[in-house]
Amino acid sequence: MAQASSQNGPTQASADLPPAMAEIKSSSVDQIFAEMNRMPLFMTTLDETDGEGGENIALEALKALAYEGTRYEIAENFRQQGNECAREKQWNDAKEFYSKAIAALKAPPKEPDPEDEIEEGVRVMEIGDEPELDEEEERRKEAGVEEACYVNRALCNLEKKNYRSSIQDCASTLRLNPSNIKAFYRSGIAxxxxxxxxxxxxxxxxxxxxxxxxxSLKSLQTKIASRKTYLEGVEKARREREEKAASERATLGLALKARNIKTRTTEQAPDLEDASIKLENPLDPSSTLTFPVILLYPQHSQSDFVKAFSEFDTISQHLEYIFPLPWDTNHEYGVEGVEVYMETLTGGLMKVGKKIKLFKILGSGKCDVTDGLVRMNVVPKAHAEQFIATRKLQSGN
Incomplete structure (x- = not known):
């Protein structure tokens, strides 16, 4: 009896996959990429493990090759890798390779392998052994690589704005070759x-x-000259400002002395921002003086600040625009209903007239200007006696 065939046609036999392929087929795409990334040829990120926390044998073998050969060969290999990174502007990696090259050149020579010697101490020459090196030629090549690595590492440091390190690398270059133009140029830039x-x-x-x-050096020379001119201008302007400020301070001191106005400073000077004792003409001691003045209302712990109180102004002139006070609900503060007191040089109080010009009050010799600020206590007449008694108690007078 004939065997019936399937509607889809006859069944074809399939061959089994090789074990390695079968293992890959059973892995996910991510697993395959992870495994490839542990192979030096396909690496996109550094994976130093075997995927299970062990050592990546292939990678370690490849890294060991970098240290095979003479010091010159090892250093030259690192230098070339550094140059490749520098061409791609990968300055961190390039600097690292140049540093490895320099370190390789400074490493002590390898000790001879005991297996290469016979009992009498004569080295056995085997097939494939390299002939003895020309030590003078080897030193010359090593010096050339070292010079190149220092001057190129100077460039890396320059690009990374590590200017002092760049200068040091240029100095090391010039110790090896005093005629290295790149070292002079890069040192000049740094x-x-x-x-x-x-x-x-x-x-x-x-x-x-x-x-x-x-x-390049001519262009650098022009930049240096331009920068020198600019800095000289900045320094000249600074000196002129300092000289002007010193002259203004001296003129202000002369103006205060001529008016018999005493000043003093304390360790708790308040921040007056841009307010200060000023002359209308900073270089003319006879021009009008203005003072920062604080009007204190001790009965209510309030105050008003007048940034520029002219020496020819009276207290009343300022109280007229300051009053009425927004917080004075009892209407105790009026120009005619208050008295003004200032502290004396001895720590006491003196009553000052509201219609007396400021220069006369300050020039009386009984009070001073403390920390560049004139302080006045404004007290309602009804509370004046209480205020004076309280201050006497506080001062011990």
Whole structure:
């Protein structure tokens, strides 16, 4: 009897996948990518494990190759990797490779392998062994790599704005080769960035003495000269400001002395912001003086601040626009209904006339201006005796 065939056609036999392929087929896409990332050829991020917390053998073997060979070969390998990173402007990685190259050059030479020696101490030459190195030629090549790594690391530090480190790398370069133009140029740029203009000028001058037509050094020389001119202008303006301020202070002191107005400072000076004792003409001691004045209302713990109280003003002139006070619900404060008191040099109180000009009050010699501020107590007449008694009790007078 004939066997019936399926509607979909005859069934085809499928071959089994190799074990490795079967394992991949059973893995997710993420698992496959993670496994590939542990292979040095496919790495996109550094994974130093085997996926289970162990050592990545392939990666460790690859890293070990970087330290195979002579010191020059190891350093040259790192230098080339540094150059590749620098071309991509990967300054951190480039700097790291140059540093590794320098470290490799400073490492002590490898000790001979005991297996390569016989009992008499004569090295056995095997097939494939390299001939002995020309030590002088090797030192020359090492010096060339070291010079290149220092001057290139100076560039990395320059790009990262590590200016002092860049200057140090340039100095190391020039100790190896006093004629390295790049070292002079990069040192000059770093010194200019730090406003170390004499050093920048020196580096530029030395470089141009070796290569007078160097365009980069000529451009740097122009920038240094421009910066020097700018800083000299800034310094000149600063000196002029200081000289002017000193002259104004001296003129103000002369004006106060001529009016017999005494001043003093304390350790608890208040912040008056831009308010201060000023002359209308800062360089003319005979011009009008103005004072910051604080009007205190001790009975109510309130105050008013007058930033510029002219020496020719009277207290009444200011009270007329300040009154009525918004918080004076009992209407106790009026120009004619208050008295004004100031503290004397001895710590007591003196009553001052509301219609007397300020320069006469301050020039009486009985009071002073403390911390650049004139203090006046404004008290309702009905409370004057109580205020005086309280102040006497507080001062002990």
């Amino acid at each position: 010194c200019l960035a730090l406003d170390k203009l004499p050093e920048a000028t020196d580096a530029c001058t030395r470089g141009l003495s070796l290569d007078p037509e160097n365009v």
